[in-house]
Amino acid sequence: xxxxxxxxxxxxxxxxxxxxxxxxxxxxxxxxxxxxxxxxxxxxxxxxxxxxxxxxxxxxxxxxxxxxxxxxxxxxxxxxxxxxxxxxxxxxxxxxxxxxxxxxxxxxxxxxxxxxxxxxxxxxxxxxxxxxxxxxxxxxxxxxxxxxxxxxxxxxxxxxxxxxxxxxxxxxxxxxxxxxxxxxxxxxxxxxxxxxxxxxxxxxxxxxxxxxxxxxx
Amino acid sequence: xxxxxxxxxxxxxxxxxxxxxxxxxxxxxxxxxxxxxxxxxxxxxxxxxxxxxxxxxxxxxxxxxxxxxxxxxxxxxxxxxxxxxxxxxxxxxxxxxxxxxxxxxxxxxxxxxxxxxxxxxxxxxxxxxxxxxxxxxxxxxxxxxxxxxxxxxxxxxxxxxxxxxxxxxxxxxxxxxxxxxxxxxxxxxxxxxxxxxxxxxxxxxxxxxxxxxxxxx
DNA sequence: AATACTTTGTGAATACATTCACAAAGTATA
DNA sequence: TATACTTTGTGAATGTATTCACAAAGTATT
Ligand SMILES: NC(=O)c1ccc[n+]([C@@H]2O[C@H](COP(=O)([O-])OP(=O)(O)OC[C@H]3O[C@@H](n4cnc5c(N)ncnc54)[C@H](O)[C@@H]3O)[C@@H](O)[C@H]2O)c1
Ligand SMILES: NC(=O)c1ccc[n+]([C@@H]2O[C@H](COP(=O)([O-])OP(=O)(O)OC[C@H]3O[C@@H](n4cnc5c(N)ncnc54)[C@H](O)[C@@H]3O)[C@@H](O)[C@H]2O)c1
Numbered sequence: 001x002x003x004x005x006x007x008x009x010x011x012x013x014x015x016x017x018x019x020x021x022x023x024x025x026x027x028x029x030x031x032x033x034x035x036x037x038x039x040x041x042x043x044x045x046x047x048x049x050x051x052x053x054x055x056x057x058x059x060x061x062x063x064x065x066x067x068x069x070x071x072x073x074x075x076x077x078x079x080x081x082x083x084x085x086x087x088x089x090x091x092x093x094x095x096x097x098x099x100x101x102x103x104x105x106x107x108x109x110x111x112x113x114x115x116x117x118x119x120x121x122x123x124x125x126x127x128x129x130x131x132x133x134x135x136x137x138x139x140x141x142x143x144x145x146x147x148x149x150x151x152x153x154x155x156x157x158x159x160x161x162x163x164x165x166x167x168x169x170x171x172x173x174x175x176x177x178x179x180x181x182x183x184x185x186x187x188x189x190x191x192x193x194x195x196x197x198x199x200x201x202x203x204x205x206x207x208x209x210x211x212x213x214x215x216x217x
Numbered sequence: 218x219x220x221x222x223x224x225x226x227x228x229x230x231x232x233x234x235x236x237x238x239x240x241x242x243x244x245x246x247x248x249x250x251x252x253x254x255x256x257x258x259x260x261x262x263x264x265x266x267x268x269x270x271x272x273x274x275x276x277x278x279x280x281x282x283x284x285x286x287x288x289x290x291x292x293x294x295x296x297x298x299x300x301x302x303x304x305x306x307x308x309x310x311x312x313x314x315x316x317x318x319x320x321x322x323x324x325x326x327x328x329x330x331x332x333x334x335x336x337x338x339x340x341x342x343x344x345x346x347x348x349x350x351x352x353x354x355x356x357x358x359x360x361x362x363x364x365x366x367x368x369x370x371x372x373x374x375x376x377x378x379x380x381x382x383x384x385x386x387x388x389x390x391x392x393x394x395x396x397x398x399x400x401x402x403x404x405x406x407x408x409x410x411x412x413x414x415x416x417x418x419x420x421x422x423x424x425x426x427x428x429x430x431x432x433x434x
Numbered sequence: 435a436a437t438a439c440t441t442t443g444t445g446a447a448t449a450c451a452t453t454c455a456c457a458a459a460g461t462a463t464a
Numbered sequence: 465t466a467t468a469c470t471t472t473g474t475g476a477a478t479g480t481a482t483t484c485a486c487a488a489a490g491t492a493t494t
Contacts, residue, residue, distance in 0.1 A: 009481065011418055015411035019393055032441065041395040044441095045483065052443055060442045061490035078417035085413075092316050096309035097409070102393065106414045146416060170416040172409075176236055176319065178258040186419035188412050192314070192389075194232035195405050196302075197323045199363060199387040200295035201228055202403035226451065249471065261471095262453065269473055277472045278460035 006076070010050045015106070016040050017047070018073045021066055022105055032063035074107075084111040084144045086168075088159050089151035090120055090130050093174055097148060098125045111144055116155075133159070140167025148172045149179075160187075223293070227267045232323070233257050234264070235290045238283055239322055249280035291324075301328040301361045303385075305376050306368035307337055307347050310391055314365060315342045328361055333372075350376070357384030365389045366396075377404075 020039040024031055033044035033051075040047075051058065051069075054076055058064040074080045087094055090113050098113055114133040115121055121132050136159075139145070147163035149156055149171060156175035163171060164181055173179055173189040181187055237256040241248055250261035250268075257264075268275065268286075271293055275281040291297045304311055307330050315330055331350040332338055338349050353376075356362070364380035366373055366388060373392035380388060381398055390396055390406040398404055 007481065011415050012411075015414035016408070018414065019408075019411060034441085039395065043483085046481095048442060049444085049482080056443055058442050059490065060488070061440050061492090063441070076418070077414060078420070078422075079414060083417060092313035093310075096313050099309050100409075102410050103413060106410060108413060145420060146413075148413075170420040172413050172416060178256065184421050186416060188416055190407065190409060190412055191233070191236075192317075192407060193319050193323060194229075194236060195407055196320060196325060196363075196365075196389050197232035197235070197294060197296060198228050199389060199403060199405055200300060201293070203295070203362060203387040204401050205295075224451065251471085260453080263451095265472060266452075266474085273473055275472050276460060277458070278462090278470050280471070 006053050010053055011077075013040075013042060013046075013050055014073050014077055016042070017050075018070065018077070018079075018106070021070050021073070024066055025070075028066070030059075030063045030065050031069075033058075035063070079107050082107045082109065083146055084109055084142070085146035085148055085172075086111060086136070086139060086144055086163075087113040087128075087148045087150065088115075088133060088136065088163070089149060089155075090115045090123075090125065091150060094148075094150035095125055097150060098128060108146075110148070111142065116151075133162070136162045136166050138166055139163075144168070146170045146172070148174075150174045153177050223270050227270055228294075230257075230259060230263075230267055231290050231294055233259070234267075235287065235294070235296075235323070238287050238290070241283055242287075245283070247276075247280045247282050248286075250275075252280070296324050299324045299326065300363055301326055301359070302363035302365055302389075303328060303353070303356060303361055303380075304330040304345075304365045304367065305332075305350060305353065305380070306366060306372075307332045307340075307342065308367060311365075311367035312342055314367060315345060325363070327365075328359065333368075350379070353379045353383050355383055356380075361385070363387045363389070365391075367391045370394050 017036065017040060020036060021031070024039070033047040036047055037044040051064070054072065057068065057072065085108055087098055087110055090098060094113070098110060103110070110128060113125070113128045113130045114136055115130050116133045120130050123130050145168055147168040147170070149159055151159050153175045156173065156177055157179060160171060160179040160181055164185055169185050171179065171181070171185065171187045173187055176191050176193055179187050234253065234257060237253060238248070241256070250264040253264055254261040268281070271289065274285065274289065288297070302325055304315055304327055307315060311330070315327060320327070327345060330342070330345045330347045331353055332347050333350045337347050340347050362385055364385040364387070366376055368376055370392045373390065373394055374396060377388060377396040377398055381402055386402050388396065388398070388402065388404045390404055393408050393410055396404050
């Protein structure tokens with residue numbers, strides 16, 4: 001079981017498989033790579049290769065035991081234990097994240113939320129009372145190692161710094177900017193605007209109807 | 218100028234460069250690949266290689282003319298014309314997207330929003346009045362070709378179908394599922410939960426203090 | 435038990451992406 | 465104008481990821 005050496009692209013796909021497998025639990029006991037492929041839209045050969053990186057454990061002629069596979073993927077991704085996270089910035093996006101129930105399936109729980117706006121501090125969303133961002137200290141003692149940043153771009157670096165100082169070693173960042181952090185801290189940035197911005201590149205160009213008519217004439 | 222042949226990874230980075238360049242416009246007239254690198258956190262060699270795919274246009278010894286570079290990237294990404302989009306699902310996440318002013322910098326404008334909840338239909342967010350999702354028809358006539366999906370997972374496929382029927386050829390999907398669409402339609406899925414789920418994999422394991430003490434003793 | 439069929443698993447081949455090494459073309463300075 | 469310096473640009477080399485071809489190991493059927 002060589003946990004290192006798992007390709008980054010495989011690590012990116014594993015949670016997608018996990019998501020599909022959790023939904024397939026009711027369907028039956030086992031699932032084949034081609035059935036899984038139909039759900040997630042990833043080539044079955046790729047799926048088998050991905051699983052092979054941490055040791056084959058399907059049964060030939062049948063497929064993969066779903067429960068076993070879920071356990072295995074959770075272990076690889078370190079999702080076999082629960083994770084507490086804090087949210088910083090309870091604005092539009094932050095509130096949506098705070099209200100989302102879907103993180104629990106992966107073992108995540110948002111344990112606290114922070115903002116700097118006095119109008120927001122003290123309010124409660126989804127049973128979490130928003131605290132003053134000044135109080136982001138010693139999260140390690142509460143066993144919190146994940147921070148979610150949803151503050152304006154200009155404030156993100158300072159917040160990242162506070163989180164790291166408080167003991168956070170993993171950050172999910174929604175701000176459209178790079179965060180400078182120590183090497184041991186992992187940052188995953190979700191940049192909604194840049195994802196939207198590459199959509200037109202892949203879209204077909206408009207057909208010029210006038211031109212088509214000209215060709216006909 | 219071979220617009221095809223641009224690597225997918227380069228297309229992914231171009232909007233990131235664009236974002237940084239728009240912010241650098243005030244700073245000066247030109248920017249070097251290493252200065253840009255400092256902002257975006259991407260190796261300068263990689264940056265130059267990326268730009269070289271659509272023809273070198275920096276000046277050696279100086280760098281790249283920022284305005285010219287912005288124009289060029291916008292053209293490649295087809296962001297030189299404006300794009301109208303519709304949002305479907307004005308819930309927590311959808312409302313955040315609707316309220317976000319940052320898409321305008323890339324030439325995007327949300328022209329309409331839809332929901333199926335009678336309690337939401339008729340409400341106005343950011344000058345957009347939410348319409349009944351039944352009315353997603355003939356968007357092509359209004360020159361709308363981009364749809365943003367922020368409805369619950371179970372409803373996403375049906376909404377995708379409606380959007381495609383209405384003439385949409387590009388979809389930004391926030392639902393944690395695959396969407397089956399015709400080949401000509403491009404889907405980019407942002408799956409916040411799966412991005413969060415691969416964070417623990419990269420985070421350092423806890424140091425067991427007790428064990429460390431034992432070693433000392 | 436033999437045969438046909440299904441599905442996993444893997445080394446090798448291919449495709450794709452990044453990095454290297456260095457030439458080319460500019461600026462700045464004496 | 466020569467020399468030093470800076471920065472871009474690119475073919476080749478290296479590294480990473482995907483796909484191919486096929487063996488291996490199971491199930492189902494006769
Ligand atoms: N909403 C979107 O669709 C969207 C899209 C792309 C990117 N983003 C990015 O996500 C981030 C959040 O966006 P949003 O739309 O929720 O913005 P928002 O303005 O609605 O929310 C930001 C929140 O952060 C709080 N805040 C500001 N400074 C703070 C500080 N120092 N400490 C703690 N809290 C602080 C504000 O009080 C506010 O509640 C931004 O960086 C934005 O660029 C959002
Ligand atoms: N909020 C998050 O942080 C988060 C994180 C990960 C994924 N997501 C995904 O994003 C999507 C939206 O999440 P959300 O938190 O905004 O959910 P939400 O429940 O707050 O909003 C969903 C909205 O869609 C509307 N809707 C339902 N069926 C519809 C239909 N047929 N046509 C039009 N509108 C319809 C609902 O009325 C509601 O307003 C979901 O698929 C969710 O899984 C959200």
